[in-house]
Amino acid sequence: MSAQNCMCQETGLLVFPCSGGSDVGELSDRVGRTIAKCGQAKMFCLAGIGAHIPGMIESAKAAKRIISIDGCSVSCAKKTLEHAGLKVEAYNLKDLGFEKGKTKVDENSIKSATSKIAGGKIEETVSRTSGGCCTK
């Protein structure tokens, strides 16, 4: 068995974007994937939590930290995770200046939102594990 195939490594940070249908929903997804690609977080499936898949919920409980990224004030990701009994550090793109229906999803907005999130509460994790690529 090779170590790279093992799924038993300690789970640090999980990121759950709302990945909603609006522009800010799309932006949350792109930001989540950007953070995950930097290597300091693992992207996880919010739909699996919403569907009450026991394996997904129990896997999420194994994480040290969980962050949600919502696009708008409805806060579906945060509420879905809390409904499953998970403790969440919640971010909302509305609070970061991105307005639903008026946000262009491009490299600039992705970079800006990622920086605002990665430069906040998860800054320590970013710098410790990845060299802070998300904050550039």
Added chain:
Amino acid sequence: MKIEILGIGCSKCKQLTANAEAAIKELNIAAEISKVTDIDKITDYGVMMTPALAIDGIIVAAGKVLSKEDIKKIIPK
């Protein structure tokens, strides 16, 4: 009762198996323990972190090695 240990066979999986066997022995209940090592079957359960423990097809823990005492509390009497 059917107890499954999900994991591809690392030391944590083996420890969880041993703890489950010990828990069943102490509770003196009839249970069948099996290992699920196929990664496709593991992910079919929605498990992303191993080792995981399933009782009668329901995942009750993932990403951690439950102790014998923890397992005894989870197993329905």
